[in-house]
Amino acid sequence: MIAHDPNISTGLPVIRQLDEAAINRIAAGEVVERPASAIKELVENALDARATRIEVAYADGGKTLLRVTDNGHGIAAEDLPLALSRHATSKIDGSDLLNIHSFGFRGEALPSLGAVGKLTLTSRSAGSDNASEIKVSGGQVSSVRPSALSQGTVVTLRDLFSATPARLKFLRSDRAETQAIGDVVKRLAMAEPHVGFTLRDVSGGGAGRVTFEAPAETGDLFDALHRRLARILGAEFAENALRIDAHREAIHLKGYAALPTYSRGAAVAQFLFVNGRPVRDKLLLGALRGAYADFLSRDRHPAAVLFVELPTELVDVNVHPAKSEVRFRDPGLVRGLIVTALRHALAKAGHRASTTVSNATLGAMQPEPSEARVYQMDRPRDPYHTPQVFDAPIVHAPSARVEEVVEEAAAVETPLGAARAQLHENYIIAQTSDGIVIVDQHAAHERLVYERLKRQMAENGVAAQALLIPEIVSLSESDAALLLSHTDELAKYGLTLEPFGSGTVAVRETPAILGTVNAEAMLRDILDELHDLGQSANLQAKVEAILSRMACHGSIRSGRRMQANEMNALLREMEATPHSGQCNHGRPTYVSLKLSDIERLFGRT
Ligand code: ADP
Ligand code: MG
Numbered sequence: 001m002i003a004h005d006p007n008i009s010t011g012l013p014v015i016r017q018l019d020e021a022a023i024n025r026i027a028a029g030e031v032v033e034r035p036a037s038a039i040k041e042l043v044e045n046a047l048d049a050r051a052t053r054i055e056v057a058y059a060d061g062g063k064t065l066l067r068v069t070d071n072g073h074g075i076a077a078e079d080l081p082l083a084l085s086r087h088a089t090s091k092i093d094g095s096d097l098l099n100i101h102s103f104g105f106r107g108e109a110l111p112s113l114g115a116v117g118k119l120t121l122t123s124r125s126a127g128s129d130n131a132s133e134i135k136v137s138g139g140q141v142s143s144v145r146p147s148a149l150s151q152g153t154v155v156t157l158r159d160l161f162s163a164t165p166a167r168l169k170f171l172r173s174d175r176a177e178t179q180a181i182g183d184v185v186k187r188l189a190m191a192e193p194h195v196g197f198t199l200r201d202v203s204g205g206g207a208g209r210v211t212f213e214a215p216a217e218t219g220d221l222f223d224a225l226h227r228r229l230a231r232i233l234g235a236e237f238a239e240n241a242l243r244i245d246a247h248r249e250a251i252h253l254k255g256y257a258a259l260p261t262y263s264r265g266a267a268v269a270q271f272l273f274v275n276g277r278p279v280r281d282k283l284l285l286g287a288l289r290g291a292y293a294d295f296l297s298r299d300r301h302p303a304a305v306l307f308v309e310l311p312t313e314l315v316d317v318n319v320h321p322a323k324s325e326v327r328f329r330d331p332g333l334v335r336g337l338i339v340t341a342l343r344h345a346l347a348k349a350g351h352r353a354s355t356t357v358s359n360a361t362l363g364a365m366q367p368e369p370s371e372a373r374v375y376q377m378d379r380p381r382d383p384y385h386t387p388q389v390f391d392a393p394i395v396h397a398p399s400a401r402v403e404e405v406v407e408e409a410a411a412v413e414t415p416l417g418a419a420r421a422q423l424h425e426n427y428i429i430a431q432t433s434d435g436i437v438i439v440d441q442h443a444a445h446e447r448l449v450y451e452r453l454k455r456q457m458a459e460n461g462v463a464a465q466a467l468l469i470p471e472i473v474s475l476s477e478s479d480a481a482l483l484l485s486h487t488d489e490l491a492k493y494g495l496t497l498e499p500f501g502s503g504t505v506a507v508r509e510t511p512a513i514l515g516t517v518n519a520e521a522m523l524r525d526i527l528d529e530l531h532d533l534g535q536s537a538n539l540q541a542k543v544e545a546i547l548s549r550m551a552c553h554g555s556i557r558s559g560r561r562m563q564a565n566e567m568n569a570l571l572r573e574m575e576a577t578p579h580s581g582q583c584n585h586g587r588p589t590y591v592s593l594k595l596s597d598i599e600r601l602f603g604r605t
Contacts, residue, residue, distance in 0.1 A: 021139030024086060024115030025164060030321035031112045034171060035062025035160055036180035037322060038113055042155050043188050044103035045110075046070035047195065048091060051152060052216055057200040057208060061174030062181050063160060065202065071152040074125035077132035080144050083121060084136050086111045098313045103277060103323070110155075115139050116167065117160040123153040138163045174203075182212060186232045187278045190271055190305055193217040193228035221254070229256060229305055233269060236359075237262065237303060242349050244304075246341035250311050251334060253341050257288075257304035259349060260295035260582045261357055269303035274315060274326050276307070281325060284308065287335040291342035294544050295579060296586040304342075308334060347578035351416065357588040358597070416575055416590065419567035425559045428567045435594040437571075441562065443583035444574055450551035450584055451577050452513055453493075457547060462494035464509035471507040471519040472500055479527050480505050486530065493546060495522075514554025525549040548584040 007014050018026075032038050039056055046054045049072025059065040075083055082088045089107035092100060113119050114136035124131035131149035135142040161167040171177060182199060189197045196216035202208030214231050217224035222243060230238035241256035258269070272284045284306070292302040316327040328334050416439070417432030428439040456462045475483070480503045483490070487497050494511030507519040529545045562570070574580040574589070583589050 020086070021115060024111050024139060027086070027108050027321075028112035028116045028164075029167075031108055032116060032160075033322075034180060035066055035177050036184045038062070038066055038117075038157055038160060039068065039181050040184045040188070040322070041104075041109035041113070042066070042068035042157075043185060045155070046072055046153065047188065047192055048102045048104055049073045049153065051195065053196045053198075055198040055200065056181070056185055057202045058178065058181055059201070059203045059208075061171070061177030063168075063171060063174065063177065064158065066157040066160065067154065067202075069152070069154045074128070074151070074153050075121070075123040076125045076128065077123075077130070077144055080121060080123065080132060080134040081141060084110050084114055084119075084134060084141055097318050098316060100312055100317055101275075105318070106321075106323075108321075111136075113155075113157055113160075114141070116164050117162060118158040120156040120158075121153070122147045122149050122156075124149045124151055126151075178211075185212065187271060189214050190225075190228060190232060191273050191276050191278060191307075193221070193224040225305075226256065233303070233305070237269070241305075242345045244306065244341055244345055246337060246344070248333060248337040248340075250314065251337055252309040253306060253337050254309065255304065255306040257291075257306065257342055257345060258302065259352060260292060260300075260302070260346065260579075260586050261588050262303060263292075263296050263300040263586055264303055265300065267301040270301070271305040273305075273307045274317070275309055275312065277317065277323065277326070279324055279326055283328070283331050283335060284338065287338035288342070290335075290541075291339045291346075293541060294343075294548075295346065295582055295584075300586045306338065308338075310334075349581070350578055351574050351580040351590070358591050358593055414572065414575060416571040419564055419571060422562055422567060425561055428562070428570070430567075430571055432592070435592060435596075435598065437590055437592045439571065439574070439590040440583075440588075441560075441567075441570065443587060444570060444580065444589035446551050447580050447583050447589055448570070448573055448577055449513065449554045450548050451579065453511065453547045453551055454544070456513070457493065457543065461492045462547075463512040464491075464494040464496060465512035466509050467507065467519075470498075473505050473507060473520045473523050475503055475505060475523070475527070477503045479503075482530055483523060483527060489542075490526075490546075493543075493550065495526075495550075511550060511554070514550060517553045522550060522553045525552065551584065 006012060031041065035058065039058070039062065043054060043056065046068055049070060051070035051072035053071045055067075055069045057065070057067040057069075079090075087107045089105060091102040091107075092105045097105075110119070110121065115138075118135070118137040120133060120135045122131060122133040131147045132144050133147035134144050161171070178201065185197060185199050189195070194216055197212070197214045198210060199212035200208045201211050214228060217227050222245070226238055226241070226243075229241065237258055238256075240258045240262035242259065244253055244255050244257050246253050267285070270285060270288060272279055272281060272288070274281070274284075288302055288304055288306070296302065310328075314329045316329075317323055319325055319327050415432065416437050417430040419428050419430045421429045422441070423429060426441050428441055430437040430439065453462055480499070483497060483505055484499055490497060494509065495507070496509035498506045498508060500506040505523065507523070510517050510519060510522070526546055526549055529542075529549050532545075580589060
């Protein structure tokens with residue numbers, strides 16, 4: 001690219017000092033990408049001013065009007081011009097950029113907004129008798145005039161990007177911009193549950209329509225946050241969220257993380273904050289992913305709202321103009337804290353599965369609301385008809401024993417109750433004190449075997465069992481080579497392999513706790529995993545992936561009949577085992593229905 005008018009005498013490009021308006025427009029390019037980014041800056045300013053009520057109004061996706069009203073400490077009349085000038089801030093004195101306790105510190109937002117739209121700043125500072133107002137349009141600042149306002153600050157921004165039509169063209173539909181504004185406000189509302197937020201669409205003029213409302217929550221931080229999250233992410237998230245409260249050295253982690261069974265198809269419910277500031281940080285997102293890796297298949301994403309709090313000198317927030325990225329002094333420490341804290345919380349939640357699962361079940365079980373509804377009792381008895389449920393072999397425990405077990409179960413508070421029956425040779429039906437539980441025996445057992453394998457592995461390696469006759473498995477040359485390159489590792493998992501000529505592997509020992517396994521199928525599964533993981537995965541992930549594949553081969557298959565004592569043993573082991581509420585692929589291992597739910601199904605309540 002060549003400068004427009006080279007110096008006539010030298011022919012060289014002219015270097016010139018840009019004027020203030022151009023500088024501000026350039027800065028605005030970084031800070032104000034779309035209406036939602038303007039809203040982010042303005043709401044952050046309101047929070048920095050210690051507002052307890054913030055109202056955000058917008059029209060036409062924010063393109064024609066944005067207005068943020070707060071009840072914060074306001075700006076003194078004589079400071080209004082300064083607030084609009086570049087690099088002027090009341091939040092830092094510039095001496096220590098690692099000691100930042102406010103959202104803002106760059107002193108760029110208001111002048112940038114004034115450079116790309118028509119901005120009016122009206123404020124009445126605490127203790128002042130009058131309100132004042134200043135306007136800026138296309139970089140032209142007006143004088144300060146008296147105005148009317150009872151408290152706090154109102155910033156109005158009209159016709160955003162009218163001064164930079166090129167930017168205007170990049171904006172998306174009103175609907176998409178409105179959505180982005182909502183996202184920004186909700187994200188900040190998560191960070192400040194004690195502040196009340198209202199979002200209003202005033203596109204049609206007048207008072208408009210409230211599109212989001214979160215009253216100021218009271219009480220302790222966790223309770224307030226829990227209620228706030230229920231409002232923003234829905235009651236279901238709140239019901240399935242585990243409280244996270246952990247620290248390592250001077251770093252704290254707080255928030256809520258959802259059970260693995262409440263996972264999402266995309267990473268849309270992951271909200272991370274560093275010292276109260278919403279961030280999109282690869283390190284933190286990676287840690288969140290890592291913490292759940294063991295419970296979710298790769299296409300499922302955990303849901304969590306997490307706050308990392310640490311001394312300001314351990315994190316640099318001045319690395320991104322929109323302040324959405326940060327840099328940690330010790331990234332490993334932060335990552336470790338997140339992974340450990342979440343894993344610990346998930347382990348403590350044990351067999352608990354998400355309410356989503358039972359709600360979905362109930363939904364599916366609701367009788368069809370058609371006139372074809374026929375109740376069994378209304379039908380004449382058909383001597384040749386046996387209800388379908390008995391078509392499958394069913395294993396009954398001797399009834400006296402079952403009663404004993406039921407009573408025992410109620411008395412020792414066993415959440416998964418006492419096994420009553422096995423249906424279709426895969427589903428265990430258990431009776432609890434206030435409902436029933438349906439267990440997928442294969443999924444549950446697979447998880448238990450996996451957890452046992454992991455325990456053995458952590459203690460002193462998985463015990464191996466020698467095969468009477470080694471099993472010879474034929475593979476491709478490259479697959480055999482890949483497996484054999486992992487011989488030492490696999491031996492620790494109880495799987496002893498030896499080369500057996502071209503493309504062939506001899507299996508000498510298999511993990512003892514798996515019992516008799518189909519060695520070939522297991523090797524092929526492990527190969528899949530090795531191919532999938534490639535060189536990228538860390539050792540821990542690799543071990544877990546391989547153990548998870550192995551577990552699948554040692555599990556009670558569906559189709560196996562179980563005795564009452566075996567079923568009860570399975571239930572008790574599930575209760576005692578961390579993470580047994582979901583199988584290795586993130587599906588639930590059981591669903592629980594309360595009597596009240598069942599009564600609802602039959603229209604009894
Ligand atoms: P920064 O937030 O980085 O300081 P801004 O350009 O966003 O820069 O704001 C400049 C200054 O204007 C702030 O430092 C603050 O003193 C004042 N200010 C802006 N918005 C508000 C508000 N809503 N309430 C009180 N003061 C405000
Ligand atoms: Mg600011």
